[in-house]
Amino acid sequence: MFNKTGVATKSMVEQKLPSKQRREKGPYAIFECFQEIPCNPCSTACKSNAVKAFKNINDIPEINYDNCTGCGLCVSACPGLACFIIDETYSDKEVMLKMPYEFLPLPEVASTIDALDREGNAVGKAKVLKVQDNKNLDHTNVITISVPKEIFLDVRSIGLGRG
Amino acid sequence: MLHTEIAIIGGGPAGMCAAIAAAGQGARVTLFDRGKRLGGQLVKQTHRFFGSEKEYAGTRGVDIAKILYDQIEKNKLIDVKTDATVLAFYNDGVITYEEGKSYKRMTSEKTIIAAGAAEKMLLFSNNDLPGVYGAGAVQTLMNEHGIVPGNNVLMVGAGNIGLIVSYQLMQAGVKVKAIIDAAPKIGGFLVHASKVRRLGVPILTSHTIKEAVGKEFVEGAVICELDEKWQPIPGADKKLDVDIICLAVGLSPQSELLRHTGCDMKYVPSLGGYVPLRDENLQTTASGVYVAGDSAEVEEASSAMVEGTIAGLSAAEALGYGRNVSDLKDSFKKDLNTLRAGAVGEKIRSGLKILNC
Structure with a gap:
């Protein structure tokens, strides 16, 4: 089905999540990369040795969550824009998400914007916590938002209300 | 008539890498492109590329074109002819081309055809x-x-x-x-x-x-x-x-110049259309004529760059240039196989099998 829709299902995403204990510890990366393609920048970008070594460049990356610090280097390095950072410990009611963003204008820090799911539907509101657009990111900017806990597994994009 | 050691037709990712590889071994190269500047389709690609670091993975196509161009510009062994459309490749090895508004002729010891593909x-x-x-x-x-x-x-x-x-x-x-x-x-x-x-x-x-x-x-x-x-x-x-x-309904290899050389061609749908038979050094059945990139088979730019490198090294080696060229070539051949090893490489692998290479 995924190869018809391009939209990962909930169970596909849940399979990529680390253990419950790890999720309660702090920020972690999730790679929504489900297809073997010849690509490895996630592993070369990671400074924490958290991406298991590739036997073949077509391997689907696997994260060693003992090493992953949730630093977010992979977020702007992934050519497929498939890496996200999740911090479920952000607050009682909200989860922090870091996502790649290659559009202009950039959202404003502290503004409230639409939180979009994998099909581009607005499923709630997101608060913009941080906007990183430094030169090292090479135009794949990194947006940090907080969203209600109930929707953090669905939110993977933002809308600035431009239709 | 002008003469060059290696004529490379097409200044996209395959042709640029072929020129860098061949000149890197000491061969004199003439690189033709019909555009006003080198880069081929790379200059339009604003997204980050896949592949490994060796093929500039994570770098945007337009920036890869700049990296390759800088290497070419610095290399005195590479003569770049832009706004130069190659018109024909004759039986006696004469290449004719239109440079600006003049019609010119050149001969070469070896020729690499990296003319790309056309949209369907x-x-x-x-x-x-x-x-x-x-x-x-x-x-x-x-x-x-x-x-x-x-x-x-x-x-x-x-x-x-x-x-x-x-x-x-x-x-x-x-x-x-x-x-x-x-x-x-x-x-x-x-x-x-x-x-x-x-x-x-x-x-x-x-x-x-x-x-x-x-x-x-x-x-x-x-x-x-x-x-x-x-x-x-x-x-x-x-x-x-x-x-x-x-x-965006697919591409067909530009095969016209390959046909001029008289090399054997075969229709292989999974490779995009008519493509030349070639050996592992990317030499076609026309002696001294090599092929690389989308003219060889419609594939990603990352593999076009590796193919260009293999063709460039092979042509230089055939002229007697270089040391340990075969080791270097083997490493690039390995890279090319690795790029094609996964599920998305199946189409290319099956097509190459039909070609028996």
Whole structure:
């Protein structure tokens, strides 16, 4: 089905999540990369040795969550824009998400914007916590938002209300 | 008549890498491109590339073109001829070309043909209306000249080009109404599909275009759903309000110059059309004529760069240049096999098997 829709299902995403204990510890990366393609920048970008070594460049990356610090280097390095950072410990009611963003204008820090799911539907509101657009990111900017806990597994994009 | 050791026809990713590799071994190279500058399709690619670090993974195509160009510019063994269209390759080895407005001739010891591919057209009513574009033309307008082609787009083709150009259109502020593909599944990398889906663009598989609507220019498009036998389902027509119909329905290798050389060619659909037989050094059955990149088989730019390198090293080695060239070549051959080793390389692998190489 995924190869018809391009939209990962909930169970596909849940399979990529680390253990419950790890999720309660702090920020972690999730790679929504489900297809073997010849690509490895996630592993070369990671400074924490958290991406298991590739036997073949077509391997689907696997994260060693003992090493992953949730630093977010992979977020702007992934050519497929498939890496996200999740911090479920952000607050009682909200989860922090870091996502790649290659559009202009950039959202404003502290503004409230639409939180979009994998099909581009607005499923709630997101608060913009941080906007990183430094030169090292090479135009794949990194947006940090907080969203209600109930929707953090669905939110993977933002809308600035431009239709 | 002018003479060069290695003539390379086509200054895209394959040709540029061939020139760098051959000159790196000491050979004198002439690199032809019909464009005003080198880079081929790379200069229009604003997305980060896949592959490994050796093929500049994570770097945007347009920046890879700059990296390669800087190496070429510094190398005194490479003579670059831009705005130079190669016209013919004669039996006696004479290459004729139009440089600016003059007709010229050159001979070469070895020739590498890296002429790329051409976009395929699709048959449907009114497909000659202004507003029906090839994806390459849309990219040229937007990414080279900074001109948006229109306001609302129907993208035909959900391969990598259709998906990437849709994303680039959205970055330019253009609305993509839908991406359709006659195949029952998405042909491009699914990460690219997910990228456009999360921006709200529908991807309709098993759909094709029936008609472009409009008198003077495109004012809409009629699409329809296809059944499992790829036949239109009656009554399932939908009209979309679009002013641009962008076709990304595949590429065919540019084989004209290869035919001039008299090399053996074979029609292999999974490689894009007529392609030359070649050995592992990418030499065709015409002695001294090599092929690399999309002219050899329609594939990604990352493998075109590796093929260019292998062809360049092989041609230089055949002229007696270089030391340990075979070790170097083997490492690139290994890289090429690795790039093709996964599920998405199956199409190329099966095509090469038909070619027996």
